[in-house]
Amino acid sequence: MKIKKIAKDIIYIHAGSMEPNIYLINNDTLIDTGLCLHKERLIKCIKSVGIEPENIKTIINTHCHHDHTSANVLFTNAKILIHEKDAFCIESGDSLKTGAFMFGKEAKKQKISLKLHDNDSIRIGDVKFTIINTPGHTDGSICIYDEKRQILFSGDTIFSETYGRVDLESGSKKDMKNSIEKLLSIKIKTLLPGHGDVIENNEHKINTLLHELKKEVY
Ligand SMILES: [Zn+2]
Numbered sequence: 001m002k003i004k005k006i007a008k009d010i011i012y013i014h015a016g017s018m019e020p021n022i023y024l025i026n027n028d029t030l031i032d033t034g035l036c037l038h039k040e041r042l043i044k045c046i047k048s049v050g051i052e053p054e055n056i057k058t059i060i061n062t063h064c065h066h067d068h069t070s071a072n073v074l075f076t077n078a079k080i081l082i083h084e085k086d087a088f089c090i091e092s093g094d095s096l097k098t099g100a101f102m103f104g105k106e107a108k109k110q111k112i113s114l115k116l117h118d119n120d121s122i123r124i125g126d127v128k129f130t131i132i133n134t135p136g137h138t139d140g141s142i143c144i145y146d147e148k149r150q151i152l153f154s155g156d157t158i159f160s161e162t163y164g165r166v167d168l169e170s171g172s173k174k175d176m177k178n179s180i181e182k183l184l185s186i187k188i189k190t191l192l193p194g195h196g197d198v199i200e201n202n203e204h205k206i207n208t209l210l211h212e213l214k215k216e217v218y
Pocket residue numbers: 063065137156
């Protein structure tokens with residue numbers, strides 16, 4: 001269990017093995033929620049920063065995969081936002097497309113409140129975030145970008161050392177390459193991925209990583 005303050009309004013939470021990184025923004029919004037495998041620990045993490053699960057108003061899912069979306073159900077007051085192309089498999093509880101079967105689970109149907117599109121803006125507290133559709137890992141994968149502070153939540157599109165799997169349902173190597181190119185066109189100082197280490201305040205490192213990944217995707 002790991003909790004770390006990234007910025008005044010952003011807290012990194014890792015509830016346990018196999019769980020993804022989740023991020024609490026402005027005390028009322030979560031980026032991804034997890035696998036439900038360590039749900040007591042996840043709730044404990046949330047409570048440890050003074051937040052009750054009922055306080056969570058919004059969940060933004062970076063993509064449809066089970067390990068990022070399954071624990072959405074723990075936050076009963078939250079509206080769920082996801083890219084339109086990854087929304088249907090959540091709404092229909094598709095165990096294949098959400099990858100639930102890989103965890104020996106069945107996906108539960110979830111209600112999506114808002115379907116996101118490339119270039120949408122979302123305001124969380126005082127901060128404007130831009131949705132960037134970055135297909136490759138899944139068709140409806142998104143990165144969430146704070147242009148002012150150059151912070152990128154990258155989901156399973158890119159991690160601190162590699163890019164996300166492209167061999168799953170709706171994954172595509174060609175799309176991944178284009179998405180990495182898209183990310184090269186913006187300034188990123190802090191990378192907050194869906195798994196593994198975060199990279200803070202190091203634009204050079206992130207830029208070098210993206211150039212390397214672009215070469216690797218062939
Ligand atoms: Zn994934």
